[in-house]
Amino acid sequence: MRTTTNPIDVHVGQRMRLRRQMLRMDLARLAQSIGVTPDQLELFETGMNRIGAEPLQRAAVALDVAISFFFNGLGASQASYSxxxxxxxxxxxxxxxxxxxxxxxxxxxxxxxxxxxxxxxxxxxxxxx
Known part of the structure; x- marks a missing residue:
């Protein structure tokens, strides 16, 4: 596991968590939908681990968003997202x-x-x- 986080990984994870919470979907349900453990999904959502393209695509389908949703606002100020x-x-x-x-x-x-x-x-x- 990495000891530092990448700002892009953090942003993607925060957007994933935001959408999951908007849908009132629990961590275990999304984890099952994308084929990872809840612990692994939590690491993705915090940006501690980088999510690969395939599980990110499955997350987009499970969360009913375009994959670009996870990258929206990437160049904007990140102050409010956390x-x-x-x-x-x-x-x-x-x-x-x-x-x-x-x-x-x-x-x-x-x-x-x-x-x-x-x-x-x-x-x-x-x-x-």
């Missing part, structure tokens, strides 16, 4: 968003979020006000 409070908030927002049936309302929510993000010059710290 903050458990922000991840929890994002999951809660995402679940609520899917309950909004009106397409116009969903677009207003997206516009609001983008507007708030562009006006927020403070660093991401996970604090709730």
């Amino acid at each position: 903050d458990p409070v922000l991840i929890g908030d994002a999951l809660e927002l995402n679940r609520a968003f899917f309950l909004v049936r009106d397409p116009a309302a969903r677009h207003r929510i997206i516009d609001l979020a983008k507007s708030l993000a562009s006006h927020d010059a403070s660093p991401v710290d996970g604090d709730r006000k």
Whole structure:
């Protein structure tokens, strides 16, 4: 096992964990779907071990995403991806968003979020006000 992590492996693992949590899928179920042990999957999700192309493709199928999902945002700031409070908030927002049936309302929510993000010059710290 490696003693240092590669930022790309960490990012891919975090995206895998995020999607698994969004689907409320437990670690054992995804591990079985991609043919690895839960312990191995945990190492992938933390970036301690690099996931190969074949199990990554199986994970994409099991998680119902394009393989590119795991690489989205790779060049962006990584500060928020490891903050458990922000991840929890994002999951809660995402679940609520899917309950909004009106397409116009969903677009207003997206516009609001983008507007708030562009006006927020403070660093991401996970604090709730």
